[in-house]
């Protein structure tokens with residue numbers, strides 16, 4: 001079964017409403033940039049790559065309907081700025097906005113409005129295929145790197161949040177590594193954390209694993225250290241929302257403590273992320289803006305209160321893992337690199353062995 005988080009054809013975009021999973025499979029129509037903004041902000045669609053892809057596809061849908069009239073560049077700029085403001089930590093939307101804006105301005109020098117719209121739509125549609133191709137490379141590079149340390153046996157992975165087909169255009173990043181290991185017949189089991197408070201692990205990763213027959217065990221976030229000690233974990237592999245120049249990485253809250261626990265237990269800790277999730281303009285994790293989400297997302301589930309009324313809440317959606325704790329490496333579509341090698345790798349000065 002191929003899970004489709006994003007359904008797109010020229011002029012039409014639908015997203016799988018992830019707030020309703022796993023109990024209800026329902027697709028929402030995205031007819032405008034504003035629809036996409038609201039879907040991203042409410043986390044009907046989430047995951048760094050998926051946010052950028054859905055945001056940009058919503059722009060393609062409006063452009064196909066002639067949006068922007070005689071001045072599509074202004075419409076494109078305003079739309080991308082609005083979409084980028086929906087969720088500040090993941091870099092993918094902001095990076096796509098910057099690159100697409102540069103492309104559109106260059107194209108506008110020699111194309112009329114209609115030709116420009118077509119050209120920008122083609123640029124956006126290419127994101128879908130690129131993301132899936134990147135993820136398959138990430139999966140294969142990551143699987144080979146992990147297996148290189150375990151020549152014959154099957155491996156056991158621990159992962160956090162959801163980094164699969166529901167967070168990307170397909171296949172996934174960290175969960176893509178798990179898929180590649182499974183496809184090679186070398187995955188013994190993946191332990192997935194429930195990932196409070198949105199429960200990406202229990203609702204989404206578990207959903208993907210069960211759907212595809214991937215051997216998976218759900219654990220609570222608080223069981224992660226015990227699982228690392230007791231379950232012979234070969235590697236911890238997580239995704240990323242923003243990897244910065246020195247390799248510090250913002251990812252779902254709880255990642256930082258997983259990295260500390262992995263270090264304590266001598267288990268290699270990997271970050272799996274396409275280059276579209278990397279931001280060399282920031283020197284270190286101190287520069288990353290961490291999104292703080294509404295208290296209700298922590299004090300209730302499906303509208304049912306689970307915390308004492310009146311309690312104050314701190315609900316950061318992400319935390320930053322220092323590069324020193326990313327001991328296995330950063331798995332990209334270009335290869336697996338140590339944090340200290342990342343800049344050279346992303347700027348073409350270093351290639352994977």
Ligand SMILES: CSC[C@H]1O[C@H](OP(=O)(O)O)[C@H](O)[C@@H]1O
Nearest residue numbers: 046047048163167239240251252
């Ligand atoms: C493909 S990496 C997805 C990345 O995004 C998730 O955050 P959210 O569910 O809030 O969008 C999480 O940090 C994952 O690692």
